[in-house]
Amino acid sequence: MNDVLQIIVKRLGLGLITLLVISIIIFGAVELLPGDLAQAILGQAATEETVAAMREELGLDRPAPVRYFAWLKGAVVGDFGNSLASGIPVTELIGPRFKNTLFLAVYAAIIAVPIAIMLGVLAALYRNSVFDRVANVLTLTSISSPEFFLGYILVLFLAVKNSLFPAISSLSDDMSLADKLHRVFLPALTLVLVVVAHMMRMTRAAIINLLASPYIEMARLKGTPQRKVITHHALPNAWAPVINVVALNLAYLITGVVLVEVVFVYPGIGQLLVDSVTKRDFPVVQACCLVFAATYILLNLAADVGSILTNPRLRHPK
C-alpha cells in the first residue's frame, strides 16, 4: 500500500506544480489583452489625470511580477481580490456560481457515466450486431452535433412543442431538490448527449481489446458464458482506460459548459466567465480560469489514482 501512497503523493506534488505554471500563464495571458483597464472602466470621456489616478488605485502602475506575486499570495489563501465591475469580493461572486455548475455537472454525470459504461459493455458483448451499430451511430451523431444546437433541439421538442421541461433553467435558493432537478433537466440532458459517446466507445474498445487475451480464451474454455466473460473477466481489466476517459469527460462537464449555460441562461460559472470577459473584469476572469485549471488537474489526478487502484499488481504487491 505504501507504494500506492507514494505514487499519489508524487502525483499530487506534480499537480501543484502544474497549477503554479498555469497560474503564470493565466496572469500573463490577461496581461497581454489589448486595451487599458482603467480607460475601459472610466470610458472614452475620462481625462488623462483621472485615468492615471484610477491606474494607481487599481495598483496597475506596479510592475507585472510584483502584481503576480501579490495576486498569487491572495489566491493561496482564497482571496482573489474584488471584482472591478461590481466591487464584490471575487470569491463571493464565484462561490454560488461554482456550486451551480457542480450541481449541473454531477447531475449529468450521474446519468451519463452508468449509461455510457452499460452501453459500452453491451456493445462489446453484441459487437457488430444491429444493437452495436445503432448505439454507435446514435452516440456519434450526438457527439458530432454542436452542443448549443442539441440544446435548442431539446428546447424545441421538450419545452416548446410539449412543455415537459422549462426552457430557461434559472435557479433560486428556496427551490426544493426535485424542483431543481426538473428545472435543470434539459441542460443536463444536453451534456449527457455530448459526453456519453466518448465514454461508451472507450469502454467498448477497451473491452474488445482484451478479448484476444489468453485469459479470456481460458475463461471461454472453462465454459464461462459470454456475458460473464465480458463483465467478470474483461471489464475488471479494462478499467484503467475507461476511468481516464470518464475523468476527462467529467472535467469537460465543469469547464466546457459555457455554451450550454448560455443557451439555458443557467447561473453557472461559465456564464460568469463570459460576462466578466466582456466587462474586462480581470480578477474574476483569472479566478475562473484558475478554478477550471484546478478542476482539470484534480480530476486527472483522481483518474490516475483510480487506474492505480484497479491494477492488482500495485494493489497487492508481491
Next chain:
Amino acid sequence: MTREKDVLLKVRDLRIEAFADDKWFEIVHGVDMTLHRGEVLGLIGESGAGKSTIGLAAMGFARDGCRISGGSVEFDGIELTTSPRADLRALRGARIAYVAQSAAASFNPSHKLIDQHTEAPVHYRIKKRLESQEDAMELYAKLRLPNPEEIGFRYPHQVSGGQLQRAMTAMAMSCRPDLIIFDEPTTALDVTTQIEVLASIRDIVDQFNTAAIYITHDLAVVAQMADTIKVLLRGDEVEESDTRTMLDSPKEDYTKSLWAVRSFERAQKPLPAKDEVPVVSVKDVDAAYDGVNKILYDVSFDIYAGRTVAVVGESGSGKSTTARVITGLLPQMKGEVAFKGEVLPPRYQDRTKDQLRQAQMIYQMADTALNPKSRICDLIGRPAAFYGDLKGTELKKRVDELLDLIELEPKKYYFRYPSELSGGQKQRIGIARALAADPTFIVCDEVTSALDQLVAEGILRLLDNLQKELDLAYMFITHDLATVRSIADHVVVMKQGRVVEQGPKDEMFTPPHDPYTDLLLSSVPEMDPDWLTTLLEERGVDNVGEAAHKHM
C-alpha cells in the same frame, strides 16, 4: 485395440480452415485421433503444424478466424462439430479442460487463483464454493505447491511461473474432467521448473485416470508424458505409434530428421594462449536498474577472439542484464568492462563510434526486433552506411555481400519486407544486421529459442561458420543446455545475479559440479521414456525444481 467401449475421443478426418486475405484456406487436412480413457496422446510437430488448433478442436472450439470445416469429433458419443453452442459450453471446463502454454497470461490478473479455480465447479453446480475451495487446496497439495492452504488466495502476479502452471493444472482438474488438453504447458518454463511441473502433471493424470492430449514441440518431454505419439507436419499426420516404438524405430523420414536434430555439436576450440588479450573482459561488475536493488553481483568473465562463451541460467538470473552492461545500455555501479584491454566508458553515449561498432547484438524475437516497415536492404544497409560510411553502389555491394554471408540470395531478398520472410530467415537478417557493422564481438540473446529445432540448428551452424570466417567472439545467452553443448567453448553458469561456476565446456559437462550446475544439467529432459521416472527415484521428489533450490 479391442477396448472399443473405452474410447473417449474419436476424431475422424478433421479439417480446419483459417481465414486470411479474404478467403478460407485449409490448415488441417484430415487428421484422425482415437483416445481411450486414461490414455495420454502426445501431439508433436514444429510451429505451424496445427497442434494447438487440433487440440482446441478436440473441445469443439475454434479460435477467432478459424473454423472446423469437415470431419467429425466425437467425445464420449457426443458429436461436437454439430452440437449447439450451449451444449458445447456445458462440456468445456466440466468434462474437457484445457491447460494453456503460458499460465502467467492465461490466469486473469484481476482475480485470485482460487476464485478462478472455483468458477467452473460453482457455475456447473458440481460443488459449492467452499467445497470447491477445499478441493482446490487438496489439489494444490497433491501438485506439491508450497503452502497449499494459502497460495490460492494470491493474485497471479504474486506466484512464480512454475507454480502458476501447476495451479492451472489444478484448475483444469477442478471438475474432474474426463479429458485434459495440455497445450505446451512447460515450454515457457526453465528446465529445473519444468521437471516439477511434468512430474506433477503425470502424477495427477495417473491418480484420476484422466485422459490427456499432450501438445509439445519437445520430443524429450513428450517421451516422458505420452503413451502414444502422433507426429504432425503442416496440418497432416506423419505417423503415429506407441512411445517406445516411435523413439526406437521411427518410420518416416521427417520423424527421423526430428530425432536427429540434436546432432550438431562442434568440439571445443583450444584454450587461448596465456598472454592473449580477451576481446571482452567483464570484471567485478555490479548493476541495478533502479540504482538500489542490485541485479548483478561481482560478475567476471572473459571472451576471446573466435570463441563462444555461453552464459546459462534460469530466467531472472541476470544473463541479459550482463549483456546490457557490456553494450553500455545499463551502466554498471561497480567494476569495469574492457574491450581488447581498453576500459570502456560505462554509458554507451560516452563511447566512440568505433567502440560501438565493435559490439553488436542479435535478439531473441526477430519478429519484433526488425522494423516491419523497412525493406531488407534498408535494415541491413543502415548500419552498413552508418558505421562503414558507404553510399550508392558500394553500399549495395556490401548488402549483397552480407546477404551472401547469411546464405540468402541477394537478388531475391533485397527488396523484401520482414513480413515476407519465415522465422528463420528473419533471424538471419538479424544476424546480417549485426554483421553489417563489421563487429568483433556479438551478443546472441536466446537467438534460437523462438525457433523450431530444425531451423534453430541451421542458425547455429551459420553462426559457427561466421565465427570461423570472421574470427568473431560470441556471448551466447541461453537457457537451453543442448545449445550450449553444441556451440560453446566456455560456459558461465549464473544464478540470481552471480556467477556460480565457469570453465571450459568439456570440464563443465563432466562431473563433479557445483550443486546448482548439477541440478541444471540433470534437469534437461532426455529422449529416454524412463528418464523422468529414474530421475525422480534417484533424486527424490523434493530434490528437483524449485524445491531443490531451498536445499542449496
